[in-house]
Amino acid sequence: MTKVDSQPPLAITCGDPAGVGPEVIASAFRTDKLQGSDSVLIGSSEWADSLGAELGIDSVAVGPSGFVVEAGKPTAAGAEIALAALEEAAAGCKAGRYRGVVSGPVSKHWLQQVGFKHPGQTEFFGEAWGGEPTMGFVGNELKVVLATWHIPLREVSSALTANVLELAVRRAAALASAYGAKEPRIGVCGLNPHAGEGGILGVEERDVLDPALDRLRSELPGLSRCLPGDTVFNRQRKGDFDVVVAAYHDQGLAAVKTLEFDSAVNVTLGLPYVRTSPDHGTAFEIAGLGIADSGSFLAAVSVARQLTQGEV
Structure with a gap:
């Protein structure tokens, strides 16, 4: 059994469904299936389950079934799915289902509309897991x-x-x-x-x-x-x-x-579990156009794998 096989998978959260998160995750794992081999996709059933089935990656559906998203047009319903994905990832780490989290980009504005009380994801994971988080970035x-x-x-x-x-x-x-x-x-x-x-x-x-x-x-x-x-x-x-x-x-x-816009990774330091994310936002203005670069997301997965496996 390899070291990866002996550990729980990484949780991959969708981010805001109307942003570039879902498409860069899909593009990244279609490009490099190895990076998704020990991951679990967390998002709407329409996205997570269908992409997981396509790529042979496990998935966890959150939010109501039948959710319809229009790329580039954020909604409160989409923000609720983004928040539910974060909550599942955070709780799953504490329960031993996941060893760490790679989180897709969210809209702080839209999250605030559905009851999110934190300035950002860094602070959310700090409260969920306990500890005093510090924001860091790793690039080439x-x-x-x-x-x-x-x-x-x-x-x-x-x-x-x-x-x-x-x-x-x-x-x-x-x-x-x-x-x-x-x-x-x-x-x-x-x-x-x-x-x-x-x-x-x-x-x-x-x-x-x-x-x-x-x-x-x-x-x-x-x-x-x-x-x-x-x-x-x-x-x-x-x-x-x-x-x-x-x-x-x-x-x-x-x-x-x-x-290092397309290669840097946001790393939350000082918490009991690893959390990384791509170093870009939701980019609603280009969502669905097929031009979003998946490099930063692939780097975020790579860094999370390294930090959770002691391979750096």
Whole structure:
């Protein structure tokens, strides 16, 4: 029996049925059937059961039968199916039915219309499984961990405490170690332009962030002080850092989505089960046109397999 055969399968959630999630999942598994060989599709019966039968993949149907979706036109009924798929995946991991989750892209707006109380899927899985989640991204060239994410920009300064930064750094070190780094090299983005320029352009680095990093350096000698966010990702591409910690959502995601839009993977760190997702949204505007790229979804499945099998 192989290691994969001895483990429960990965749960693959459909995302919003009107978005590109269902079609990129179908395209990915038609292209690379091996990646779907230890997976379970979770979504509407019309999608999950039919695709599962076509590809020989197990499926779990959620929501009412007879659901009709029109690509590119989201509805509350579709959001209810997306939410039901997430709930089945989360509960199934706790019950031992699945070993991890690869979640399709959802619409936060439409989920909120049907009672979803979380800023995003990261927070949903944190509550469902217990633990303090951290948002990370794995690409071919970049590995990025966010210190803060789904909060307004005006709140970042007060939210970015020494403890918050320390947690992000520790999660970055764990991610680097999972990918083979013996002594993780972690670059940390400053919050302000030029990392504060010694207090001229902001004092957070001088007063809070650098002192926190200095306290951690005896434990993590490859940890930087705060660096200018406009150059640190280029340094990572050149090999200076294994992982970069970004202060806030768009500071990290601007680099990730510019350089690795079709290959980067969202990884939720710090939880008892692995959860990954493609690094793109529902893309309602191109759903059903047959032009959505499945590369990020295939990468999300690959990373989930690696992290749950210890193959990184």
